[in-house]
Amino acid sequence: MVDQAVMLCGGLGERLRPFTDSLPKAMVDVVGRPFLEILIEQLVEQGVERFVLCTGYRGESIRAHFGDGSSFGAEITYSEGPTSWSTGRRIHEVESMLDETFLLMYSDNFAAIDLAGLFSRHAESGAKATLTIVHKPVGNVSVSGHGVAYSRRRSDASTHVEVGYMLVERDPTFDVLDGLAGSPDVEFADVLVALSDSDSLDAVEALGGYQSISDPDRLELTREFMSPKRILLVDRDGTINEKSRPGEYVSRWEDFSFIEEAVDAMAQLAEEGFEFAVITNQAGVAREMVDSDELERIHQGMVSTLDERGIAVRGVYVSPHHWDEEAFDRKPNPGLFYRASQELGFRLDRVVYVGDDIRDCRAAASAGCGMVYITSEGEDGQMPVSRMPQWTVRTFCEAMPVIREFYEGFER
Structure with a gap:
């Protein structure tokens, strides 16, 4: 079972302005607490104990809130970098901190997942990375008898999108990252394309959909969804x-x-x-x-x-x-x-x-x-x-x- 999560939370969150004028996107309030806290709580409840937070824009507010993680039942370490860093660079910088298998998360999406089931599927498939996907009419992930195909661009030929919650094998994934032109200053999406091209991806569908805080409209929907209901x-x-x-x-x-x-x-x-x-x-x-x-x-x-x-x-x-x-x-x-x-x-x-x-x-x-x-x-x-x-x-x-x-x- 995986017990380490890497969370990408260094972006500017420009589509979420004005909420991100003074806060990183992951720290925007959702029902009285930062969205990132909800994600960490979800993973702790499913057995994840250690977190690496890859921070950038106003990252000091994330460190100030979470500290070493002990108040949240977790052990948290940080990798801080400038906002100009790509997602590939952010992951490259934490290579020495990573377990052989780790969970890679975005900090603006929530999906109802069964982490134990995801891990079992990943272990059985032998994939170098297993994505969590949701159905969308216009997507960038296709699943067929030939495997999982990932694209940087969305089209109506693909019926799913990936939303984070991906299990990653460290060594083969870094071999791919290091072999890309311009590495490590590439997007992690480029790594997924390369893994897709070598038939090294698997995917599990989150059948309950997902919530996002990527823009103000979605933020309000997510706040309503996350509000406690009897x-x-x-x-x-x-x-x-x-x-x-x-x-x-x-x-x-x-x-x-x-x-x-x-x-x-x-x-x-x-x-x-x-x-x-x-x-x-x-x-x-x-x-x-x-x-x-x-x-x-x-x-x-x-x-x-x-x-x-x-x-x-x-x-x-x-x-x-x-x-x-x-x-x-x-x-x-x-x-x-x-x-x-x-x-x-x-x-x-x-x-x-x-x-x-x-x-x-x-x-x-x-x-x-x-x-x-x-x-x-x-x-x-x-x-x-x-x-x-x-x-x-x-x-x-x-x-x-x-x-x-x-x-x-x-x-x-």
Whole structure:
């Protein structure tokens, strides 16, 4: 597992003016603290212990805020250079500080990543660098059966962009850097082009998209996304309402029966500022046992009834697929979690999902959110490995203290 990150934070941030008139871009405020602090916190939570900050423009403010990193659970060292330095030069200057494998970060992008999964993919592929990419109609990264192709220029022929969070093999990458004309005064993007030309790149897609502070408009969107939100994700059948018998489905609103204890718990949480999003599999639609229009009527009735109790449901996310379809939106796959995160604007690693099926637990682990597993069986040995907290309880009410504690921990 990688435990060292190199963060490029020396640029002028000209597109972010006037915010960068007196601050480096990485230090611009996002919900009460510098954006760079949010990135470091994210990586520390996933096991990164040591950081090399490559500073330039007004770098003294970064050093003054972070010091040696001990206040942030990290060990931080610095490489300072003039604003004229290229990204290739900045990385060249820290070669002696680097581990054999390190994480290279930009200081203006945030993506929901699973660092352990990224590392496993990187180790298995044998690539000299593994990029984290997101889908965009006009991009500079193409992924195909022939490998990963990287370009300095964007075009509609490429469907992804890279957003940092790249795992880099030090020695072969510096061999490429040192061999470029004009080295080390080149951009690191030139290194990626050379690695691409030699089929030495791999890539992992960040399916939850990304946030950026590269310009004022994006900064405001990122501030909203990063603001703490008490959004609780909830399964439907067996969690909010009584389940039908195996192989059957709730096919009419008249047959929908709330679990009163669960509704009471949701109402209490709602009084404390919680809102809810429902994520549910409904294979009865694909099996033609539930009419899609009637399913919509069921959910309208559910949302309306809960609203009468003061319980705000921000969205109902449904997979109508048959399990044989292996759809990305069907739990235990995390597709609906990513969709809810993007539409409602919340970090998946700052929310909890409540459900009563082991597939719920697997979906939550894949999405990178916390999990409350409601089961009458007690502790369950089938719980998936997750970097996020998981709790096993017998009732929704029993989960309320840990739910409160989880959300309050990010509001302090």
